[in-house]
Amino acid sequence: MEKKKIEPLPELPGVYIFKNSRGEIIYIGKAKSISKRVKDHLALRTNSLKERNIVSEIADVEYIVTSSESEALLLESYLIKERQPRYNVNYRDDKTYPWVKISLSQEFPRVYVTRRKRDDGSLYLGPYPDVGSLRRALKTIRKIFPYASCRNFPRSACLYYHLSLCPAPCIKKIGKLEYRKNIIGIIKVLLGDIQGLIQDLTQEMDKCVKNSEFEKAAVIRDKIRALGSISVLFTKDESLNVLENIKEKLNLPQLPRIIDAVDVSNISGTSAVGSVVRFKDSVPHKQFYRRFKLKRQDYINDYEMMAEVIFRRFNDILKNKEELPDLILVDGGKGHLNTVDKLLREKFDIDIPVIAYAKGKDAIYSKYRRQEINFSRGSSEKHFLERIRNEAHRFAIGYHKLLRRKRAKISVLQEVPGMGREKIKRVLKVLDKLGGLENINIQDLKRIQGIGDVLAERIYTYLKEKRSQKTD
Numbered sequence: 001m002e003k004k005k006i007e008p009l010p011e012l013p014g015v016y017i018f019k020n021s022r023g024e025i026i027y028i029g030k031a032k033s034i035s036k037r038v039k040d041h042l043a044l045r046t047n048s049l050k051e052r053n054i055v056s057e058i059a060d061v062e063y064i065v066t067s068s069e070s071e072a073l074l075l076e077s078y079l080i081k082e083r084q085p086r087y088n089v090n091y092r093d094d095k096t097y098p099w100v101k102i103s104l105s106q107e108f109p110r111v112y113v114t115r116r117k118r119d120d121g122s123l124y125l126g127p128y129p130d131v132g133s134l135r136r137a138l139k140t141i142r143k144i145f146p147y148a149s150c151r152n153f154p155r156s157a158c159l160y161y162h163l164s165l166c167p168a169p170c171i172k173k174i175g176k177l178e179y180r181k182n183i184i185g186i187i188k189v190l191l192g193d194i195q196g197l198i199q200d201l202t203q204e205m206d207k208c209v210k211n212s213e214f215e216k217a218a219v220i221r222d223k224i225r226a227l228g229s230i231s232v233l234f235t236k237d238e239s240l241n242v243l244e245n246i247k248e249k250l251n252l253p254q255l256p257r258i259i260d261a262v263d264v265s266n267i268s269g270t271s272a273v274g275s276v277v278r279f280k281d282s283v284p285h286k287q288f289y290r291r292f293k294l295k296r297q298d299y300i301n302d303y304e305m306m307a308e309v310i311f312r313r314f315n316d317i318l319k320n321k322e323e324l325p326d327l328i329l330v331d332g333g334k335g336h337l338n339t340v341d342k343l344l345r346e347k348f349d350i351d352i353p354v355i356a357y358a359k360g361k362d363a364i365y366s367k368y369r370r371q372e373i374n375f376s377r378g379s380s381e382k383h384f385l386e387r388i389r390n391e392a393h394r395f396a397i398g399y400h401k402l403l404r405r406k407r408a409k410i411s412v413l414q415e416v417p418g419m420g421r422e423k424i425k426r427v428l429k430v431l432d433k434l435g436g437l438e439n440i441n442i443q444d445l446k447r448i449q450g451i452g453d454v455l456a457e458r459i460y461t462y463l464k465e466k467r468s469q470k471t472d
Contacts, residue, residue: 005061006042009035010283013072014065015079021059027087030076030133034063054087065283070137077128078192097127098134100190102183107176108169109183111147113138125190141189144226145182189227195380198227202377242282242380249375251368252353256327257281260313261392262340263331264294264305265400272299274309275396278325279388288322291399302332303339310340314348328354331389334365341367357389416462418455426450427459 009016011033018027018041031037044055066072080088101114105121113134117124128134146167150158153170160166167174167182188197201224208217247255259279266272278288292309299305310328317324330336337356344350356365363372364385375382413424426448445456 006035006038008281009038009061009063010065011035012065012283013067013069014063015072015075017062017064017079018054018058018085019060019062020057023060025083025085026057027054027085028076028079028083030069030072032069032072034065050087068140070133070140073128073133074137074190075192077126078190098131099124099126099128100134100138102187104183108148108179110149110151111138111142111183111186112149123187125187141186144223145185145189147179147182147186185223194227195383198224198383199377201227242384245381246385249373249381250353250355250364250366252327252366253368254326256325256353258323258325259327259329259388260288260325261329261331261388262306262309262313263389263392263396264302264309265393265396266299266302266305272296272305273396273399274305275392275399276309276313277388277392277395279391282384284391289395290316291395293399303335306330306332306336307339307343310343311347314344314350318348324350325352328352329385329388329392330354330356331393332356332358333361337365337367355385357385359389359393412463413459416455416459418458423448423450423455 013030013032014034015028015030016034016038017025018029020026029037029041038061041051042055042058044051064075066075098113098115099117101110101112102123102125103110103121104123113131114124126134142165146160146165148166148169149160150166150170155170157168157171157173158166161168161173167179169179185197185201188194201220205217205220205224208214208220243255243257246252257280261277261279262274264272264274272294274292274294276288276290276292278285290313292312294305294308296304296308299308316322328340330340333356337354341354344352344354354367357363362374362377364375365372375385413419413427419427427445430444430448442456442460445451445459446453448456451459
């Protein structure tokens with residue numbers, strides 16, 4: 001197989017698909033790192049006849065990125081059953097692989113892992129090649145859709161109920177209908193129909209809101225969010241379809257293969273920061289993530305903060321001759337869109353498509369459309385754009401918290417007599433290595449340049465007093 005087909009593979013969890021010269025799928029596997037696993041295959045680090053036969057036939061590789069190794073396991077099993085690749089089927093002995101058994105014949109079906117498939121009216125899903133990954137996947141699913149696993153119902157609620165992993169049908173904490181909904185949810189996740197499940201739950205949530213059942217709606221909302229975090233992203237072909245649909249819907253001049261998302265954070269008027277994250281072909285490219293501590297902390301509004309972040313980021317892009325994005329996504333409304341678009345044209349003479357998509361809003365604004373744009377709820381396009389926007393927000397908030405913690409340390413050290421700016425910097429360097437104020441000892445302080453025995457003693461005593469005040 002050509003080297004250029006291996007280089008773009010991501011170092012992310014997911015499923016890889018080997019094809020022969022006729023385009024037939026010959027093998028499907030899962031990996032913690034798709035890139036590393038495929039390279040291991042091609043390096044032939046085993047004398048296995050199966051491995052040698054596979055490698056001799058590989059002409060192309062495709063991949064599906066997932067959010068975790070557990071999700072990759074579920075997808076691998078689903079695709080093997082659907083596509084029946086020769087090297088997966090011929091070398092597989094189902095008797096040795098675990099299944100997920102759902103005892104549908106029972107009033108409240110149990111869900112558990114078994115290696116024996118029987119004709120007993122139960123639903124068997126699988127088999128799954130890795131029992132450890134399967135159990136971890138079920139642990140995640142159980143947090144979203146709690147289920148019973150006890151062979152015989154106890155007289156009182158078991159530990160799983162108190163951990164919110166079982167809805168306790170044994171003590172009538174849940175009715176048959178609600179319990180069955182959980183079972184249907186589990187089946188849909190294991191079959192890979194996560195998007196369909198999200199759509200069903202969204203409709204149910206809307207119905208609850210209309211009926212003023214807000215607590216119930218909040219529970220369903222949390223399930224939708226959790227499902228979003230484990231949903232499979234896209235194969236290369238599906239990814240292309242999503243990007244083409246976004247291009248058409250937003251009236252973009254070209255396919256948005258490279259998307260930069262921008263977010264600013266300024267909680268309680270302190271530590272104003274910004275972030276820019278980059279996705280290429282639907283995959284996060286973390287080597288192009290950037291975060292900024294804003295030079296001014298007295299900005300009147302988000303527009304000015306956004307302008308500084310964009311100016312500094314594009315200054316770097318042009319200076320380092322990096323690829324320009326095909327699309328910029330900003331967290332906000334029309335004002336944010338216009339600010340970014342104007343700055344790029346006036347300061348850099350660059351005309352790049354910009355869209356604005358605010359959290360908590362369904363409307364998207366594009367410089368190429370006068371009217372607001374709405375994607376259908378649960379659509380892959382909407383989910384994809386939300387994921388990129390939320391990633392930029394997560395990155396900004398993480399940096400904001402880091403700066404707040406650092407500022408708190410500086411504030412404490414400034415209270416110690418004899419501590420100037422340079423000495424505080426040196427102490428902070430050591431603190432970062434040790435993991436915080438609570439881990440430092442007097443010998444560490446004495447070894448710092450410019451901190452003598454007397455000052456080290458003073459700092460240590462002061463920090464000790466601070467810790468004791470917190471525990472009191």
